[in-house]
Structure formats: structure tokens, C-alpha cells
Amino acid sequence: EVQLVESGGGLVKPGGSLRLSCAASGFTFSSYSMNWVRQAPGKGLEWVSSISSSSSYIYYADSVKGRFTISRDNAKNSLYLQMNSLRAEDTAVYYCARDSCSGGSCSLDYWGQGTLVTVSS
Amino acid sequence: EIVLTQSPGTLSLSPGERATLSCRASQSVSSSYLAWYQQKPGQAPRLLIYGASSRATGIPDRFSGSGSGTDFTLTISRLEPEDFAVYYCQQYGSSERTFGQGTKVEIK
Numbered sequence: 001e002v003q004l005v006e007s008g009g010g011l012v013k014p015g016g017s018l019r020l021s022c023a024a025s026g027f028t029f030s031s032y033s034m035n036w037v038r039q040a041p042g043k044g045l046e047w048v049s050s051i052s053s054s055s056s057y058i059y060y061a062d063s064v065k066g067r068f069t070i071s072r073d074n075a076k077n078s079l080y081l082q083m084n085s086l087r088a089e090d091t092a093v094y095y096c097a098r099d100s101c102s103g104g105s106c107s108l109d110y111w112g113q114g115t116l117v118t119v120s121s
Numbered sequence: 122e123i124v125l126t127q128s129p130g131t132l133s134l135s136p137g138e139r140a141t142l143s144c145r146a147s148q149s150v151s152s153s154y155l156a157w158y159q160q161k162p163g164q165a166p167r168l169l170i171y172g173a174s175s176r177a178t179g180i181p182d183r184f185s186g187s188g189s190g191t192d193f194t195l196t197i198s199r200l201e202p203e204d205f206a207v208y209y210c211q212q213y214g215s216s217e218r219t220f221g222q223g224t225k226v227e228i229k
Contacts (some may be wrong), residue, residue, distance in 0.1 A: 025131040035218060037166075045166060045209055047218040059216045095165055099213075105172030106213040108155035119131075 002026040002110045004096050009115030016086050016119070022079040022096030022112055029052075030074035033099035035108060036081050038092035038117075046092075048098070049081065064090075086119045093117075123147055125210050125221035133229040140197040142224045144210035149190045154213035157186055157195045160223075161206045169208075170195060200226070 010018040022034070036048040049070040050059045058070055069082040079096050093114040103120035124147040144155070151227040152173035158166040158201055168177040170186035173193055197204055205228050210221040 003228055026178070037218075037220075044207075044223045045160075045211075045220040047211075047220060050218065061217065097166075100171075103172070105153045105175060107171035107177075107179065108166075108211070108218065109168050109171075113165050121199075 002098070004098065004110055004112035005116040006094060006096055006112045007092065009117045011118045011120065012086055013121050014067045014087060014119055017024075017082070017084045018045060018086065018117060020081040020083065020094055020096075020115060020117070024079065024096075024098075027098075029072075029077040033057075034072060035097045036078045037080075037095045037097050037108070037111075038071060038090075039095070040092045042088070044093075048094070051079070083117070086117075088119050091117060091119045122217065123150060123212055123214060123219050125212060125219055127208075127210060127221035127224045129224060130222075131225045131227060133227050134200055135229045136200050136202055138200050140195075140200055140204070140226055142195040142197075142210075142226075144188075144193040144195070144221050146191045146193075146212060150212045152189050153189070155193050155197055156187075156211045156213065158208065158209045158211060159204075159206050160191075166209065197226070202228075 003025045005023045019089045033052045051070045067085045071080045084119045095114045097108040098110040126145045129144045155173040157170040160166040174186045207223045
């Protein structure tokens with residue numbers, strides 16, 4: 001069974017830093033690109049960042065570029081998001097989600113339950 | 122950047138009725154890269170439809186997707202009580218994955 005479990009969320013002051021982790025199990029982690037997607041309270045989904053299976057390709061939303069860094073450790077089946085210079089508008093539930101490309105179609109087929117990040121003084 | 126606009130924002134329907142949700146892209150999207158997700162309160166999103174029209178594993182056949190180019194549709198043929206939720210379309214780009222703002226399907 002595919003499982004994605006996020007951790008590392010919490011309360012942080014504006015300008016602070018936080019590192020999120022996503023532990024993957026039930027599939028060959030090193031074969032899949034992975035994503036971080038966030039959802040501010042009462043709002044819609046916002047894609048944050050993606051990383052390819054071997055970390056060769058990394059992309060960010062403009063809203064986090066230069067402040068957030070995505071990384072992965074295939075030996076540990078783990079995905080990370082280092083968040084620096086945090087702002088109030090970064091307050092959200094952060095989900096990790098697996099990329100799936102099958103038969104020429106791509107989507108995010110499995111999601112974790114999310115971890116809440118609150119940026120407030 | 123491709124912008125996805127969903128309509129309506131809220132759909133008020135009764136169980137048993139048909140729901141039709143729209144997703145319009147600011148520029149053409151390959152059908153292979155258009156997906157739909159369902160999200161219930163306090164839960165993570167769940168993949169419903171990928172490749173614009175293929176149902177994900179375990180998704181009932183009352184859910185169907187269609188469309189091409191810039192206009193895509195998610196149809197729920199007969200609403201069940203568990204279908205009242207928020208639905209998002211998403212495009213899978215070469216360097217980004219963009220979501221629409223969501224359509225809430227609520228009980229009338």
C-alpha cells in the first residue's frame with residue numbers, strides 16, 4: 001500500500017525557517033517524481049514544487065522561488081522541503097504528492113495527509 | 122503560465138441529480154495532462170480522473186471526464202451523499218502543475 005507521511009510542520013515566526021519531511025513507503029520511491037502542494041486555510045490547492053526521480057529536474061512556483069528548496073534522499077525514501085524567510089502567506093497545510101505518468105497521461109495519484117505550517121508572531 | 126478557471130464556484134444540487142463542472146484553460150492543454158481531484162473537509166485530495174477522461178483506480182463510473190484544448194468537463198451522473206465535496210481540475214505542465222480554484226458541490 002502506498003503511503004506518504006508528512007512531518008515537520010508547526011508554528012514559526014515571520015522570517016523563520018522550517019524543514020518539512022515526507023516519508024514514502026509501499027512503492028519504489030526512486031522511480032517517481034514528487035511534489036509539494038499547499039492549501040491555505042479555507043482556500044484552494046497551490047502547487048509549490050516538484051523534483052524528478054533523480055533530482056535532475058527541480059521546479060518551483062514563483063511564490064516560493066528563492067526561499068524554498070526541495071530535495072530528496074532515495075536511500076531513505078524521503079522527500080524534503082526547506083522553507084526559509086517564511087511569511088504569513090505561507091501559512092497552509094503542506095501535502096506531498098506522487099507524480100504518476102502512465103500511458104502518456106500524468107497526474108498526482110497519491111497524497112499524504114498533510115502537515116500544518118503556521119507563520120505568525 | 123497556464124491559468125485554469127473553474128465554474129461555477131458553487132453548485133447546489135440534490136442527491137440523485139446530475140452535476141456538470143467546467144474547467145477552462147487560458148491556453149490549450151494536452152488532454153493527457155488534465156486531471157480532476159475530489160477533496161472532502163479535513164482530508165487530502167483524491168485523484169478522480171486523469172488524462173481528461175480516464176477514471177483512477179476505484180472511482181465509480183458515475184464520474185466521467187471529457188473535453189479537449191481549453192475546455193474540460195467533469196460530470197457526476199447521479200449524485201450520491203458522499204459526492205458532496207470540492208472538486209479541482211489540474212494541468213500537468215512541463216515545469217509546473219497548476220490547479221483551478223475549485224468548485225464546491227453542496228447539498229441543496
